[in-house]
Amino acid sequence: TVAYRNLVPGKTYTVSGTLMDQRTGKAVTVNGKSVTSSADFTPDTADGETKVDFHFNTKGLDDTTVVVFEKIFYGKAEIAAHENINDKGQTIYIPSVKTTAIDKKTATKLTLAEKDIHIVDKVAYRNLVPGEKYTVTGTAIDKTTGETLKDDAGKDVTAKASFKAEKANGTVDVEFVFDGSTLAGKTVVMYENIYYNNKLVG
CATH class of the missing domain: 2.60.40.3930 (Immunoglobulin-like)
Structure with a gap:
């Protein structure tokens, strides 16, 4: 304006x-x-x-x-x-976003095909506005098919976390919890987006 x-x-x-x-x-x-x-x-x-x-x-x-x-x-x-x-x-x-996903149980990138899986995706962000509130939404993607990963019940594997940026650069954890009983042998990639006032910013 x-x-x-x-x-x-x-x-x-x-x-x-x-x-x-x-x-x-x-x-x-x-x-x-x-x-x-x-x-x-x-x-x-x-x-x-x-x-x-x-x-x-x-x-x-x-x-x-x-x-x-x-x-x-x-x-x-x-x-x-x-x-x-x-x-x-x-x-x-215009922020930047980088992520690192680790299985909470194994503390590595290796996840066991179990009923109760917890994957913590550490989202490192840069150039946000200090003091403002943001929401990170994550989606698990099957690397082989490129499609959203489904859990044992057929539901999309997603997660989100809201946070207040204390500084322009920082990190926030997004935890995925899902039933992975049938996911043996799959390679999963976590995609994250950051929203401000429901608008995609990163």
């Missing part, structure tokens, strides 16, 4: 935005191109707000802090700009 002041009602303006990497101070690039967006708007009043949307693939941008730089143009003339690399209100945090 872009807030503006002292524009001329009824005139058409263009707001143009560029995503900047806070760490490097350079424009964020995807497939070799800077991530930009623009939108035309015609204000009804001198002061108000308008929106400019960015649509881009975040693959490869793990653990990146992005800041939105914006300019307003009337025709080709730049009449306003907001380019503060430290503006928290313009900052977007």
Whole structure:
């Protein structure tokens, strides 16, 4: 959302935005191109707000802090700009997630095909917002088929944990509990996603 002041009602303006990497101070690039967006708007009043949307693939941008730089143009003339690399209100945090799954009983990656299996997946995250609450949801995947693992009752093997990020970087444990009596010989991979306010962030 872009807030503006002292524009001329009824005139058409263009707001143009560029995503900047806070760490490097350079424009964020995807497939070799800077991530930009623009939108035309015609204000009804001198002061108000308008929106400019960015649509881009975040693959490869793990653990990146992005800041939105914006300019307003009337025709080709730049009449306003907001380019503060430290503006928290313009900052977007793209986290990274890495996981390590260990069987609780064997304390290794080897799991016995038993009725009561407990697998603890340690999720290491980076670049979350300290003080905010997140939810990690996990799904067990059969590596051979690529499909969600089913327990002995035919139910999907999933788990989740909610937590408050005390620091930007940290870990949280997600425990999978399921009946694995019929899973001898299978290789299982745990997939984890992090959500903030029900929106996928990592």
